[in-house]
Amino acid sequence: MNVAVSVESPTRALAEFAANLTYEDLPADLVAQAKQCILDSLGCSIFGSNKPWTLAVARVVSRLDQKKSASAFGMNLRADPTGAALINGTSAQGFELDDCHDQSMSHYGAGVVPTVLAMAEAFGPFSGKDIILATVVGYELGTRIGNTVSPHAFNRGFHPCGLTSTFAAAATAGKLLRLNVDQFVSALGLAGSQAAGLMASQYGAMAKRFHSGKACQNGILAAMSAQEGLTGVRNVLEAPYGGFCSTYAETYDLGYATKGLGTDFEMRHNGFKRYSSLASSQTSVDALRALRELHGIKGEDVEKVFIETTAMVHRHCGWPYVPAETITAQMNLPYTAAVTLLEGNAFIDQYTDEKLRDPTIMDLANRVEVVIAPDLDALGPHEMRAVRVTVTMKSGESFTHAQTYRSGHWKNPLSDDVLKAKFRDLAGRVLAPEAVKEVEAIVSTLETQGEPAPALGTALQKLRA
Template identity: 70%
Template structure:
């Protein structure tokens, strides 16, 4: 009988877990404290705005029906739930209108997976300081983004939704930090997260399910960390396992080095960005370009004859398909021709451009049908940070042609949104649902978060002061 072949595998999962378990607040660079507070505030604004949407209300009714212990707050609502239920509701809400932060290379949105899990746990599992919340948030983002990088964009091209996959790891990493798991328990938390990672990209073509993926990721990460604490073991080599591991199962090609290179010294969280528009991130370079042309050249959308958008293959696959209205808001938000058309006609692609009345608007649809998205080989040959670069050509009915190249969307780490604009975004979104006093109170708590002894209950009360 032949002896089994030994394969020399890296200890990627163990290395990541040891980093997470050993991370302390004093290890965090000052800019990451600021970044973490921005991520928390932005996620709260997105979640509060997403609370009254029909998909969030569907999830809230399920949680309410289950009737578990009401310990944690549903943002923008007057109900409480157990921490798992609150994380599911708030994660769905935070990803509920395509407004949440985005890590471009891993193609995932960690705010909707991490912040709801952290704040629900902080309300429901004991007393946690502002420093505890910041530390858990950084651990979740740092580990989630790195794991996301290992399989991006291959997992996306296989049809998996990164928010459901890597945000599950991010949530588990954050809650494992909050629960002070040791390295062995942390390994199991990651292994249990990998066994729950899920999400299908077909949801982008007209299903509320896409919103739900981040809510499930937030919830599943809590389950993973709690079970690991109680001795349930997960796949101990979940990242590097050559058969049945996370990377080998979900991705045609992957690079484990993304998870560990520079770990603890080069912070991947710094490459997390924010969204200026209410559409998928892959369309936002085009929105920037079209807004730039409108402002620079003074054109009007009704005078446009046709538009050609050269893009990478990823952008083409993600959002370059023809727009066919089906009554689902997600279809318009995930579609580049619709988003480009409404931007040209109205000058923006924020929440007011995706109301129900516009989904079948004949003027928007007519222009969307004259917008061609194609793969530009030169752009497609760019690096991972340039995967959303576009070249836009707008031809007017009088024959004039206007062009614009945009490599990084506004909000990308290489093209950041200024702090005052991020704060204004939070106020705009949150004030549509909760009182102005509550909005100001939330801003004050987060501004001083590292000095707050127990901020989660305070935030919970403010987030429920619905207009």
């Protein structure tokens, strides 16, 4: 049964919240988290900038010869904000390193950060506080709208990044543009009309990377069009026929949109990734790494792996591994489990082209079984990626480890130092050393910056020699 809420219109309630929120309303921990989200997303985007999927999108944008007012990160290309955000959103989701909000199953950094920085650079001046505020608004609306349809939209085959990140990007752009409440309602309605993305892309297509870039681009178009008077579906969330929730999910809960709105910030439930795979496999990576460390396990001595988990994880990544593209391995639990046991990690170097068809990895992946455990499946939405992993050795010994929250989940957070180290590692592979330091310094002091976007845009294009 779909759940009604006490407010007359959840869509309008979110619009009122977004339009009226001020920087002074933000708790200190949200300011700090916004800066973490921005820095982490920039690192992911910089690293993903030279990947084939990002370069393909960049070539398209370059051919369109748009007004050069915003920077594409990690490359010497400028475009209008829709083009720059399309490129940067694609690269931010480009190697499965980007942040994750578990309950809504989406990655809002790739939809919000490229949007806010492209808009700030193209249409400034905007202060660091403006950027932080718009970032919080984007995450808050994206996560809340995502929760209303999760996991049901995913179960029907829709990719949440293409769906709910479109709302997040529209909210981010709308806040920078200082939309009023009615304009915000239309921006959300226009975003809902553009929300799209198919999960079949996870089995072997670059299209999955492209969904977050399109969410950025579509969100900008929604906000700017609303500012110019184009009206959107005014009850886009709650419309019983043709609305966002009623169309994308057989079951949905509109209460998630407004419960605690303005006091209990859903952005606090956003987390970060330690590994370079989909979030649904990362509890298993943690469990397998723990078993390796505790028992001195070596992958070549493993006979089989038995992973008990939830229905969502089983559907998302528990399918048999058949090599196709990079995304196929990153979205597949048997491959990720096998490479973790063999190499001790599931980061960038575990998903190189030469490893996708490595016979040793494939042989062990074929001996990984993923099943649904009713007790794990009965847990709450924040525990939807829980696992219990049993490794059986060729000697006959068996070892088991349970993991409820992945490293980086809000209930198992990564420290600020770890996140900064991740940024330096990723950004340092593309940018000049002085540029890496400059970007980190600007973001770390963002609330004190008068107009940071131009300097960030310049630093994000200072490439390694």
